[in-house]
């Protein structure tokens with residue numbers, strides 16, 4: 001007798017979810033895999049996080065499209081847990097539930113003045129310029145001369161680079177029209193990149209750091225005296241290699257001088273920990289405390305200084321949002337799990353499993369490991385008689401939900417690409433526009 005199919009639900013159609021679907025689909029040819037996403041569009045951070053001028057990184061979406069288009073796989077966009085469907089309902093319908101919702105909430109700085117106007121988290125800011133519908137109306141204040149970006153990771157560099165590029169340099173990107181207009185009318189003269197530790201401890205990568213050297217209107221400002229002569233022996237090999245290469249780029253930036261004819265300066269401020277934001281109703285100044293790096297830690301000096309900052313963006317990492325009905329590790333901001341196992345039949349992978357670290361290939365490795373765990377657990381499973389997507393479809397229909405399927409996404413994609421007119425695409429950024437395109 002034929003075995004009934006295994007029903008698998010994956011919540012979150014970003015890279016981690018797509019990689020889990022692909023791995024399980026290959027090993028379980030008869031399985032029925034439903035991939036849900038709160039948005040009508042798939043691909044998570046590839047669409048909504050990766051910088052719009054890094055189109056090469058976005059090419060991976062073609063592979064994910066093939067996964068979503070496979071026999072036995074369904075995309076159900078515009079369906080969120082806690083909104084159209086609950087965790088318990090998914091548990092009841094599917095043999096396996098995999099949570100791959102990423103980390104969407106900005107970490108807080110925890111300093112006075114953080115709630116002033118013109119202070120944004122990078123998650124909010126990136127969602128705005130990448131056209132995620134619920135971030136679309138942020139309308140960040142970019143009306144002053146000075147912007148401070150807190151954090152020394154690649155997200156901080158993405159934001160500084162996009163603000164530093166000219167409209168021509170952004171022409172081949174898919175930066176959304178509303179953000180292009182806001183960037184074009186901004187009159188920013190100084191961008192500060194603030195690292196609470198030193199240049200050796202920065203987590204940004206060298207290729208991204210080196211891009212500032214290619215921007216036509218940007219002068220890079222680095223205090224040569226703040227750069228160590230060499231990388232100390234005690235560092236782990238990988239960090240040592242990265243620090244050495246970053247140091248070379250920073251040294252080159254320091255000798256470029258202030259390039260005083262250029263209208264926009266990007267200042268690299270190391271060993272500067274944010275302690276307060278000043279301003280009346282909106283941010284105007286950022287107060288920093290000098291630190292020194294000791295055994296990889298930022299030790300405060302007690303000496304403070306102030307920089308002008310009409311806009312402040314904290315790019316200091318993310319947390320996942322707790323999902324109703326699922327155990328959550330509040331301290332770490334992740335779904336509570338043991339190497340990807342949440343509870344029998346429920347798993348997690350990607351940033352919501354291990355925190356917001358690593359580029360797409362690192363998440364692939366993580367997803368493959370979790371898929372292996374799932375396969376090992378399924379090997380001892382009894383037939384469950386669960387109904388899978390058929391049960392969920394009837395619930396969604398009763399509730400008047402409007403799921404967007406793969407064909408609907410392809411229609412959205414076609415509309416966006418056609419509107420690109422020389423750009424990779426012009427994104428639809430409003431929920432009603434996306435749903436109308438999907439249903440056209």
Ligand code: NAP
Nearest residue numbers: 151152153154155156196197203315316317356357358359
């Ligand atoms: P990240 O690399 O973890 O960087 C976060 C930065 O924030 C660190 O410099 C950290 O300093 C700093 N920070 C944390 N709390 C702070 C506080 N209270 N005050 C001041 N500074 C604070 O994170 P990310 O930039 O958000 O990037 C997330 C992941 O996505 C990374 O793996 C990144 O490589 C990846 N990504 C890659 C690309 C790319 O490849 N082009 C682009 C974007 C993102 P400490 O080190 O001192 O904690």
